[in-house]
Amino acid sequence: MATMIPSIGEKRGKQIVYTIEECLGCGEKNKRTFTVGDYVFKQNGQCKKCSGNILITMIYAEPIKPTQ
Amino acid sequence: MLPLQLGPGQFGDNTLYLLLFYLPFLLFLFYGQRIQAFMILGEVSRALGKLKIMREKSRKEVIDYLVNHLKPKSDPQEQVDQLLEYFTIMPVDLDPSGIVRKIEHVVTVRNDRIRSEIRRLAPETDLVKVSTAENILEAASSINYIYKLVRHFYLLGKRTSNIYILVQLQMIMPMILQEADALVNALEAFKLSQPIGDGIGPMVVGRMMLNHEKMDISKDTVMVKSEYKDRNLYLIKAVGPGGNVGEPGTAVERLISELGVKINSIIMIDAALKLEGEKTGEVAEGVGAAIGGIGVDRFKIEEVATKMNIPLYAVVIKQSLIDAISVMRKEIAEAAEKVTKIVYRLVEEKTQPNDNVLIVGVGNTLGVAQ
Numbered sequence: 001m002a003t004m005i006p007s008i009g010e011k012r013g014k015q016i017v018y019t020i021e022e023c024l025g026c027g028e029k030n031k032r033t034f035t036v037g038d039y040v041f042k043q044n045g046q047c048k049k050c051s052g053n054i055l056i057t058m059i060y061a062e063p064i065k066p067t068q
Numbered sequence: 069m070l071p072l073q074l075g076p077g078q079f080g081d082n083t084l085y086l087l088l089f090y091l092p093f094l095l096f097l098f099y100g101q102r103i104q105a106f107m108i109l110g111e112v113s114r115a116l117g118k119l120k121i122m123r124e125k126s127r128k129e130v131i132d133y134l135v136n137h138l139k140p141k142s143d144p145q146e147q148v149d150q151l152l153e154y155f156t157i158m159p160v161d162l163d164p165s166g167i168v169r170k171i172e173h174v175v176t177v178r179n180d181r182i183r184s185e186i187r188r189l190a191p192e193t194d195l196v197k198v199s200t201a202e203n204i205l206e207a208a209s210s211i212n213y214i215y216k217l218v219r220h221f222y223l224l225g226k227r228t229s230n231i232y233i234l235v236q237l238q239m240i241m242p243m244i245l246q247e248a249d250a251l252v253n254a255l256e257a258f259k260l261s262q263p264i265g266d267g268i269g270p271m272v273v274g275r276m277m278l279n280h281e282k283m284d285i286s287k288d289t290v291m292v293k294s295e296y297k298d299r300n301l302y303l304i305k306a307v308g309p310g311g312n313v314g315e316p317g318t319a320v321e322r323l324i325s326e327l328g329v330k331i332n333s334i335i336m337i338d339a340a341l342k343l344e345g346e347k348t349g350e351v352a353e354g355v356g357a358a359i360g361g362i363g364v365d366r367f368k369i370e371e372v373a374t375k376m377n378i379p380l381y382a383v384v385i386k387q388s389l390i391d392a393i394s395v396m397r398k399e400i401a402e403a404a405e406k407v408t409k410i411v412y413r414l415v416e417e418k419t420q421p422n423d424n425v426l427i428v429g430v431g432n433t434l435g436v437a438q
Contacts, residue, residue: 007344008246009388012253017262017395039309040263041274041437057275059263059435060401061394 015061025052034059101231108234112222115241119215122248126208127152129255133204137197138190151185151205152212154178172364196261199288199310203258203434207251207393214248247389254393261309263435265391265400269337269358270305272407273429274438277303282438286322289314290438296412298421302329304428311434317365320426324372332423333379334369335414337407338430339392339400340384349399350386351406353414358382359430369428381418383410 017034026049038044042056096103127148134144156178159170179202186201187193218237225233257264263271277292285291285304289312292303302323306314323329338358342348357369357380373380385403411427419425 007342007346007388008243008250009348009390011246011249012390012394015395017260034260034262036260039261039435039437040271041278042309055278058401058404060396060398061262062398 012061012063014064016064017059017061019056020058020060021054022057023047023050023052023054025050030054102229105225105229105231105234108231108238109222109226112218112225112234112237112241115245116215116218116222118245119211119218119248122252123208123211123215126211126252126255129259130201130204130208133201133259134186134189138186138193138201140189142189144189147185147189148205151182152209154182154209168364168367171362175362175364196310199312200258200261200434203311203432204255207254207258211248211251214244214251218244250390250393253390257393257395258311258434261311261435263396263401264393264432265387265396266339266393266431267396267433267436268339268385268387268400268404268407269429269431270308270433270438271401271429271436272337272404272411273303273305273427274308274433274436275404275408276301276411276427277305277438286315286318288312289316289319291319291323292438296415296425299415299419300422300424301415302331302424302426304426305438306431306433308433308436308438311432313361313430313432315365316359316428316430317368320428321368321372323426324376324378329424331376331378331426333381333414333419334373334426334428335381335383335411336369336428336430337383337411338385339387341392342386342388346386347399348387348391348397349403351403351410352384352386353410354382354384356380356382358384359428379418381414383407383414 018031019034019038021030021032021044022028025047028047028049038056038059040056040059044054044056046052047054130148131145134140134148156174159167159174161167182202182205183198186198186205221233221237224230225237254264276294280292280294282290282292288307289304290307294301294303304316304319306312306316320334324331336358338360340352340358342350357366357373359366359369369380372378385400385407387400391397391400415425
């Protein structure tokens with residue numbers, strides 16, 4: 001039954017896709033908006049602090065929060 | 069005070085009032101079903117209109133992607149229309165013995181044919197763009213099929229004035245529209261090669277594969293051999309960052325049967341469709357082959373695991389249908405760390421030092437490398 005009628009889910013509103021980069025040397029994380037050509041586990045340059053390799057570790061979507 | 073009882077006494081001999089009072093009853097008695105059918109037809113017709121818009125939009129997205137990214141030498145419109153109407157005849161199941169191999173054969177031929185048609189449009193395009201085009205085409209093809217199926221039942225119900233067909237269509241229409249909407253949303257993720265919810269399994273295994281030498285184990289599928297606490301880990305996932313699902317069933321079968329690796333445990337990681345009320349990104353453990361699709365890969369893995377008496381452990385990440393085919397949500401992406409910890413715990417608890425453990429990340433690896 002569960003596999004026949006699974007949750008289709010709620011319609012998603014507007015969202016922003018973020019790319020999370022992580023330095024393999026110092027562990028510094030950076031969150032920025034997604035750009036075309038990004039993919040998870042892509043080597044993306046060097047860290048400004050420790051010159052370690054930067055790796056994209058996550059790409060995910062977050063809903064846009066309404067401004068107060 | 070107004071009289072509550074109506075009848076000849078209140079209206080006197082005025083038969084016009086009588087007729088006006090009883091006419092709706094008579095109308096609904098004899099034509100009630102037709103009126104209901106008319107109203108349902110209107111509702112289904114509006115939904116059909118929405119589906120038609122979605123179909124046109126998805127068709128346009130396919131053509132736009134091909135023109136902008138694959139840069140074909142000729143106009144791809146005619147070929148896209150042909151591919152959208154592509155069909156697959158499943159093998160006859162009157163004698164089910166050996167049907168899985170037949171299904172596998174038919175599906176492989178279908179996939180190869182579609183890939184070759186896309187490559188024919190743009191022979192010099194890289195494989196990532198071809199697999200992305202395949203994904204977009206598949207979503208557009210599904211929307212096209214949904215539209216045609218709904219239109220079929222709508223016209224059938226209308227022509228035969230069969231209210232029962234129309235009522236059934238009306239009842240499932242909200243779910244059909246939601247599913248079609250999810251497919252339209254998926255097009256956006258496919259177009260930009262962004263990871264989708266279904267890619268969480270390959271994402272977990274992809275991280276374990278980093279900095280290790282990869283080898284091709286089956287079509288669009290890679291394997292890595294690594295170590296963890298004196299255990300040999302065999303890691304399998306589809307080749308990323310293109311939109312592939314690979315052939316994990318063939319990969320597992322080949323590793324165990326052809327390459328003769330004695331596997332002590334299999335751990336499978338996959339996205340699972342949640343039930344209403346369950347949280348997105350929730351992680352659950354279980355046993356069995358965690359893999360969806362048409363059933364060929366699951367059959368192969370279950371077959372070889374049963375034959376060799378290998379325990380199958382499953383770790384799933386719950387998500388809705390929309391989440392599975394849209395850009396990965398934060399909750400799902402953040403579940404990767406938890407899943408990794410569970411996988412390593414399973415390796416420690418369920419296996420002994422020097423054991424061979426097979427870990428399979430199942431799902432579409434779009435936007436996820438290794």
